[in-house]
Amino acid sequence: MISEELFAEVASRGQSAFARISIREGLNFDGAIAEVEATLKRKITLNRVVDTIDWGRLTGYLVSMRSDHIFTRARDPQMYQEYAAFHEIGHLLDGRSSCSAAVRLRLAVVNWGYIESAGGNPDELLDELVAEYVAHLLASAVHLPQPVSELAW
Amino acid sequence: MRWIQFLALASLLVMVVARASFAWRRSPRARISWLGGLLGALAMLTLGAVVPQEWLDAPLGGSNLIKLVQGCLTVIAFWLTVQAGIAPRDARLRTLDWRLPLILVAVFTVTFLSISDRPATTYYFVEEGARFHTDIWLYGVVHMLGTAIVAVSLFRSARTHTSTTRLLFQAGAAAVVLACVSEIADLTLTRTGFPTPVVSALFDPLFYAGIVAVVIGIASLWMRTRVAERTSQSLISELVAIADARGTGSFLGDPGLLHGDAHVHSLRIAIEDAANASEIALTPREVDALRRADVHLSRGQSLVPAQ
Numbered sequence: 447m448i449s450e451e452l453f454a455e456v457a458s459r460g461q462s463a464f465a466r467i468s469i470r471e472g473l474n475f476d477g478a479i480a481e482v483e484a485t486l487k488r489k490i491t492l493n494r495v496v497d498t499i500d501w502g503r504l505t506g507y508l509v510s511m512r513s514d515h516i517f518t519r520a521r522d523p524q525m526y527q528e529y530a531a532f533h534e535i536g537h538l539l540d541g542r543s544s545c546s547a548a549v550r551l552r553l554a555v556v557n558w559g560y561i562e563s564a565g566g567n568p569d570e571l572l573d574e575l576v577a578e579y580v581a582h583l584l585a586s587a588v589h590l591p592q593p594v595s596e597l598a599w
Numbered sequence: 600m601r602w603i604q605f606l607a608l609a610s611l612l613v614m615v616v617a618r619a620s621f622a623w624r625r626s627p628r629a630r631i632s633w634l635g636g637l638l639g640a641l642a643m644l645t646l647g648a649v650v651p652q653e654w655l656d657a658p659l660g661g662s663n664l665i666k667l668v669q670g671c672l673t674v675i676a677f678w679l680t681v682q683a684g685i686a687p688r689d690a691r692l693r694t695l696d697w698r699l700p701l702i703l704v705a706v707f708t709v710t711f712l713s714i715s716d717r718p719a720t721t722y723y724f725v726e727e728g729a730r731f732h733t734d735i736w737l738y739g740v741v742h743m744l745g746t747a748i749v750a751v752s753l754f755r756s757a758r759t760h761t762s763t764t765r766l767l768f769q770a771g772a773a774a775v776v777l778a779c780v781s782e783i784a785d786l787t788l789t790r791t792g793f794p795t796p797v798v799s800a801l802f803d804p805l806f807y808a809g810i811v812a813v814v815i816g817i818a819s820l821w822m823r824t825r826v827a828e829r830t831s832q833s834l835i836s837e838l839v840a841i842a843d844a845r846g847t848g849s850f851l852g853d854p855g856l857l858h859g860d861a862h863v864h865s866l867r868i869a870i871e872d873a874a875n876a877s878e879i880a881l882t883p884r885e886v887d888a889l890r891r892a893d894v895h896l897s898r899g900q901s902l903v904p905a906q
Contacts, residue, residue, distance in 0.1 A: 503878070582861075582868075589896050590859075598820060599817055
């Protein structure tokens, strides 16, 4: 279980990270990526990986070099791949994590317990939770706004 | 044309009554369209299909002032329908830029009150009066120009809607614009001594067919919105059952996201995560549920944003 104190820290860091980009009406996935690139002043390259037979629980990962490369599994539904990409963008916007690691993996959410029991350090867990928090906010901003015309009547 | 007027009035009244509770208790933004519907219904009511025009005009002095009221109600109703489609997500009645309708109402009023001698109530006050009086002709032209301006903005605003509504709004707005143009031509021909029955006969069928198209467009938008809300609720029930069966963990995002479509999204991610984490593949039924969730969540992506 995640303690209340830890969740409060996740929410605080997650909201700060999300607040770094401006969300405007009608923003789509590509627009969100462009916003993040403009905020970070770094190029982000998306790669849809076809050969993922050995990925197991992995749903996406980030490699930060001169620029950032996000890898998602090509066979996953678009919505899920975009969410996995948003998780990696969460790391980039959070800022703290990409400094400590050049490669970040996104494992399925229910693996938080796995990370802890496998001896993953608390900082790493916190980074992952913040990235997940930001991913949900990004997805809600991009996919979920009810069309304005639906609000009309 | 009375049956068309009655049909449009009845449709608007049904939606105004049915939407009243939602607009006034749950959604301040929905008050924009709700007031548009109410004013549109009142404008239709002034045509005399239900209550004789003489009765309505009598308290106003029985000198056709009801025509001015009708013209003002019509443009404000049209304008509110436009705003319902294009105003920002957090728009409220008081935050709308009311300048255009207020200017039109002011221009209509000044032109109408400038008419030197208004006869007793008559349905064809403008059409008959324009034959002999330039001031009545001027009011008719100004009124039609103002209505056409708002109808053009309705045509343009229709791009933010889904295909059926867009088509109905554009067809309706185009018919109203053509009706206004035909009326200006008719009034001018009459005023210059060349009354043409064919041109005179164009306004009513064009204008009221346009109104009916817009009302049907509103009704289709309304039904589509209801269907989307129900789809969201039924998807949540279906996905919660799948998530529980797969033993997904508790939601770790912003608790504010656990409602409506955001809830659908968090559940669809959690279910696919659970399948990946357990390495127990999704069943065809689960895959189908996630596919339907994705289709539902993507429904706004093809629409032109309002702002």
